[in-house]
Amino acid sequence: MYNGTTSLPQDVMMETPDVLLIPSLHRGHIGNFPCVSGNSLQWNISLCVKYPGTCGIVKLNISDVSGNYVIDPDGDQGEAPFTVHCHMIDKGGVGVTAVSRDSEGRVHVTGFEGKGSYQRVIQYIGSSLSQIKGLIDVSENCQHLIKYECKDSKMKVGTADAHAWWVSRDDEDMKYWGGANHGCACGITSSCAALSKLCNCDSNDQVWREDSGLLTNKTHLPVSQLRFGDTGGSEEEGYHRLGN
Numbered sequence: 132m133y134n135g136t137t138s139l140p141q142d143v144m145m146e147t148p149d150v151l152l153i154p155s156l157h158r159g160h161i162g163n164f165p166c167v168s169g170n171s172l173q174w175n176i177s178l179c180v181k182y183p184g185t186c187g188i189v190k191l192n193i194s195d196v197s198g199n200y201v202i203d204p205d206g207d208q209g210e211a212p213f214t215v216h217c218h219m220i221d222k223g224g225v226g227v228t229a230v231s232r233d234s235e236g237r238v239h240v241t242g243f244e245g246k247g248s249y250q251r252v253i254q255y256i257g258s259s260l261s262q263i264k265g266l267i268d269v270s271e272n273c274q275h276l277i278k279y280e281c282k283d284s285k286m287k288v289g290t291a292d293a294h295a296w297w298v299s300r301d302d303e304d305m306k307y308w309g310g311a312n313h314g315c316a317c318g319i320t321s322s323c324a325a326l327s328k329l330c331n332c333d334s335n336d337q338v339w340r341e342d343s344g345l346l347t348n349k350t351h352l353p354v355s356q357l358r359f360g361d362t363g364g365s366e367e368e369g370y371h372r373l374g375n
Contacts, residue, residue, distance in 0.1 A: 276375065286333060
């Protein structure tokens with residue numbers, strides 16, 4: 132019997148009179164299995180199915196083969212399980228959880244002159260923003276690669292005159308780019324194309340330049356939007372990318 136019925140779930144079978152065989156366990160198998168032996172002894176088995184919270188747990192307890200796996204970071208606390216790709220040999224082989232998004236390739240930006248007038252709402256494939264938040268909260272580390280390739284398109288990230296920024300998980304306009312805690316990475320190392328600027332793109336000199344780096348502050352991730360401007364002129368354009 133299963134959950135008060137006289138039939139077993141599909142793909143569940145009795146291998147022998149005292150062995151219940153479930154070849155591929157999933158959440159549809161959750162329930163009670165009352166059993167009666169040949170000598171009329173009765174007992175109940177309650178089956179609870181839980182998905183692993185991260186790819187690190189997958190590697191530790193289930194499989195060390197890279198591929199797609201279903202995870203449940205919040206452990207049945209409200210968010211539904213979802214599918215991610217587990218890289219089992221990256222980052223020293225700890226089991227890296229990768230979530231796909233619609234901006235992983237180069238996306239062209241042109242025709243948006245006003246500050247932040249170009250808006251890209253990031254769509255996470257197969258998962259919601261709240262599910263990604265739950266994953267980040269239980270992960271030891273998290274990172275996004277953020278990149279903007281620019282031609283005569285200034286960013287001025289972190290200034291009162293900002294033309295470009297990204298938006299955090301809590302809808303906050305962020306004042307830093309990848310690899311920095313304010314402005315862009317080159318501004319931290321005083322290596323921008325124009326030394327007095329905070330970003331390479333702020334040179335605004337009709338030369339293709341780039342500002343990129345890793346975002347690692349878990350309290351701000353995942354990225355919910357990308358915003359750009361200063362691409363309204365005939366010689367002004369850019370390409371953005373948001374990767375793992």
